[in-house]
Amino acid sequence: MPFIPHTPEDTSEMLATIGAASIEELFDEIPPELRAGDISGLAQSLMRPEPEMAVARLMQERARADGEPLCFLGAGAYEHHIPAAVWQLATRGEFYSAYTPYQAEASQGTLQVLYEFQSMMTALTGLDASNASLYDGASALAEAALMAVRANRKVKDKRVLMPASVHPFYRQTVRSIVRHQGIELVEVPYDPTGGHTTISALEQAAAGKPFAALVIPQPNVFGVLEEVDSLTDWAHQHNALVIGLVNPVALALLSPPGEWGTQSEKSGGADIACGEGQPLGMPLASGGPYLGFLCCTQALVRQLPGRIAGKTLDLDGNPGYTLTLQAREQHIRRSKATSNICTNQGLLVTAATIHLSLLGAEGLERVAAACHANTRALIARLCEIPGIEPVFDRPVFHEQLLRLPRPTEDILKALAAENILAGFNLGRSYPELDGSLLVCATETRTESDIDRFRDALGRALS
């Protein structure tokens, strides 16, 4: 019996102790007419237990079936090098098979990791507080929007300005999660030349009515860098909170949300920062599990959803860590909780914390700079091909939207046949960008990878 330790003798002794004739008898409170229905419709292979050897063979075949393509896809998930130590440590049984640290004294390892993670995320974002993660970047953005609407005491209107330059899957996620809470998501068109969000577009979208928050993606879904300082100042002048949606690797190079805007004014800095932690040591893994991070200013800390680890003292006055501010959470507040989120992405947080420890600030900066340099090289090489050019003319970070002379789906298919994943087709979400391709190069792409891509693309277009 897989993973069940009972010998027949154990079972009969235990039944004797209980005073039951059979295991079946333990289910005698279930009305007999409810007893499990027919499941014979299922394939026989799924009915039978299989030994580890057979399952291993099946999984190896299926893992191999998907090949090992050369990947220039980004669009929210990025292939970075992950130091070997990261997952060797994170999958130690003491981390891997532990639970949410409700018994703090027996969970100091997990709790200290959470506190270190929070420390690293506040350092990266330039904000005061961080939670211990949410499901992913998109759901973190939804929680950030809810939090901003709750926290903004100057503006009662539940309107959130959401630039069209935010990843379409993120916007869809936010809509699914917040749509029944009376929140209006106001779409702000991007500038057709620069691919960025302009003040005039914001003013037009706001239409003179109050709004609770503005989302600023940096970089945005096109890889384009937004003018974060002027956007932040503009939002604050309108009494709105600013939610920075940021890539944590890019933050090694780019201005942290906590420093956005005119710092001399009282309004400086984004109020909330969130994003996808996958670039910090998470494998691509088909899209999950990843981790969403969420940071904020001190003023908003009691509106922060999710788990938070805090430092405290024990009976002897020695420092230790515990989950704190639990009065915001659903297991205490039930229907009045800040969110229904009941856990976090603990194992991924562990990996991210170890990853950042191994890289340090300078290592992370080298990674980010290598991404930037490789993207520049990629763009230069691809744009040698006649008919290919950047769609937007503003600076980018590790992604660029290119105009193609042939339909994007044809190109994607032709390159996939050569085992190259050429990029992301944004035309499915933005009809006006039909015929373009979002390409990405991280630090893991080499000159010869880029040459291979260029040659294959050249062939596909010739």
Add this chain to the structure above:
Amino acid sequence: MLIHDHSHPGRRAAAQAPLHLANCDDLPKALRRKTRPALPEVSELDAVRHYTRLSQKNFSIDTHFYPLGSCTMKYNPRACNSLASLPGFLARHPAAPESHSQGVMACLFDLQEMLKAITGMHAVSLAPAAGAQGELAGVLMIRAYHDARGDHARREVLVPDAAHGTNPASAIMAGFEVREIPTGPDGDVDVEALSQALGPQTAGIMLTNPSTVGVFDRNIQVIAKKVHAAGGLLYYDGANLNAILGKVRPGDMGFDVIHMNLHKTFSTPHGGGGPGAGPVGVAKHLEPYLPIPLVAHEGEGPGEKWVWQDEHSRPETIGRLTAFGGNIGILLRAYIYARLLGLEGMQRVGEYATLNANYLLKRLSAAGFQPAYPQRRASHEFIITLKREAKDHGITTMDFAKRLLDYGFHAPTTYFPLLVPECLLIEPTETESKEALDAFVETMIAIREEAVQNPEMLRTAPHSLPVKRLDDVRAARHLDLAYNSETNNATAI
């Protein structure tokens, strides 16, 4: 010590980053960072030692019996991790084309089929990233169903007072109002109170069965009939699904929509607080609303393939809940677990989890501990109340729990559900041996003896862990949520 305390300016784990800092002068200065973030500067060995030592400050299933009620801390088979971590799965980009995703999609499709079979539901989506997100998906589907019928007055969701706190919180997230239904003295939902609460405003009810008090609600058919007759739908909180696997299916009990916590029932790792996975299953009338993406199967033989369904093929979907396909790495672990057990093995999960719980309950009762529902069978978990011990010896359930840690047992769930005073919710799971259960009983008896002889020993427990009893009140009053080299000197000893 924090990893930051190991930091020395200029020390690094050089192999982990590109050798040189590439030139980025073309990035506009105004958008550049002005100072480096305060991340630790350590060698690889520093980091390896630090995190190895931290891991050793944790209780885990691999090291300790962990009978947390409602959390289902059973053994996480190692094969699940190693096979889900094959390079072909780990390196796959979420936006890879279907031509490069057939292996992983075949696994996901099989898993959808297995979950349908064991729950008796018509269709399953694997998209929700955790149980609580599955709950949200479930109530959003209930909402979508009523809205599609123009039944806009149904704005109230009923939730038993024993329910997980996520139930009411999820209902609120979906824009509903919540009305609590009391639990009767025998642990079943108070059907009379339920009948009075039902009406044209009822959107549905959120239930788990067996419930959080550890008993199978014998009136489930009556409840289903009444809720349906009132026009409401039944939502099944799958947190306790492992208790009835292969014995009774939520679909057969009359539930319209369910979520499953794969980390509980399918033994994927809890990871110190996640990631989980919370697939949802629905009856036929709710299928159009399932969250995206889903995997569909087309063709047979050489033309066979698996395809994604998204908002284009499912226009009535409640939408996307994460950017990509949910926690696919966790879904793969669940799938591997399911293949190792087969559906046949799933039945045994429920049987032995229930055997272990009833055995433990019987032994603890025989030793004089007081069950909250003595007249009932335990499901996979049960409650004892320490109110007598608290009254006689002035110790609390928390004192008892902390003392258990000293003996090398993780404490059961304390003070939940809220309706039982001085409550311990105990769930041994099927993967613990009789010896482990016996040792737990002996320890409980020994601690109660200590409560008589030396209550102070309990009040100041734990004594043998890396830290003594921690001050939670201080943590909340003097918020210290991140390292700051200046302020933290004050608290360091």
